[in-house]
Amino acid sequence: MAEPAPAIELERTDPPPAAAILPLHPGLAVARGYARARMEGVSDDPRTARAAESQAWLRSLRATGPERERAVRDLHALLLGAARFEVGRRRAALSHVRGEELDDIALQAADDATVAVLGKLGEFRGASRFTTWAYKFALLEAGVRLRRRAFQEREVVLDGEGWKRFAARRGSPTAAAEQSELLTALRDAIDEALTAHQRQVFVALALNETPVDVLSEQLATTRGALYKTLHDARRKLRDRLVAEGHLAAVPAGDRKEGIR
C-alpha cells in the first residue's frame, strides 16, 4: 500500500536481542496497564468499558505536554509488540534472515505505524477497541516488509510459469480431458479477453502467486490498485467461461456489485 512514512523521533531503549522476538506481544502489558489505570471505577459493562478505554487513549494522544508524550510512548510500545508478534508468526519462512534484521524490521514497522495512527486518529469511529484498530497498522507495516523481504532473493516471474502446476496433474482419462478443455478455454480467455495490463497482473498474482506487495513495489503501484485489476480480470475470464459453457453462471443478485 502506501510507501513507509519517514521515521519519527521516539524515546526508545536499545534494540532488543534476537531472542526477544517471540510470538508474544509485550505491548499487551502496556495496553492492559493503560486500560486499568484509566478504567478505575468507570464501569463493569464490557461495551462501556471498551468505549471508555478507547476514549482514554484518544484523550491522551490528543493532549499536550507530558501526557501526550507518555501516550505516544505507550502507543509505540503497543505497536512494537504487534510488529514483533507478526515477525514471530512469519519466522519459519524467514529462517534465512538474521535476527537483528528482523528486530529492525519490527522497529521500523512500529515507527511507521505510530506515525500512521497519530495521523488518522480522526478516522477512528469506535467500531472496535482502539487497540485493535491501532494494531492493524503495525501488522500491515510489518507484513508488507516481511513479504518483500521473504521474496527478496527471488525473481518476479511475469510469464506463464504457473501453468506447470496444472500440467503436472494426473487423473482419469475423462478427468484429464475435462481439465484439458477447461484449461485450454482459460488460456484462450487470458490471451483474448484481457488487456495487456490485466494479463500481466493476473499471471503474476493468480497464476504465479507472486505476493501483491512484491508486485506493487515492482510496478510502483498499490495493493488496492493491483487487486482491482485482478478482480476485473477475473470477472472477464469468468464471464467468458460461463458464456462458453465451461462454468455455471452465478446468480445475478450475487454479482450486482463489484469492487469500487
Place this chain on the structure above:
Amino acid sequence: MNERPADGSVTAVSRLLGPDGYEVSCEECFARIDEYVELELEGADADERIPGFRNHLEGCPACHEDYESLRALVADGRS
C-alpha cells in the same frame, strides 16, 4: 461450478478465478478489518454485518494474512 474432475484441477481454476460474488476492496477491507475481527471473536455474524468481506479474504491472500494475524493477536490478548 458443476461436475468436476477428481484431480483438483477445478479447485485450482476456482482459486485462479477468485470468489464469485460481491467483495469489498482492499481499502475497505483494511478500514473494517478490526471491526470484522472483533465481531467474529464476540460470536456475532460478521459476514451479515459486513457483506463481501469474507469473499475478499478468499480472493486476496495478502489481506487474508493480515486478517489472520490481527485475529490471532486480539485473541491472544483476550486469553
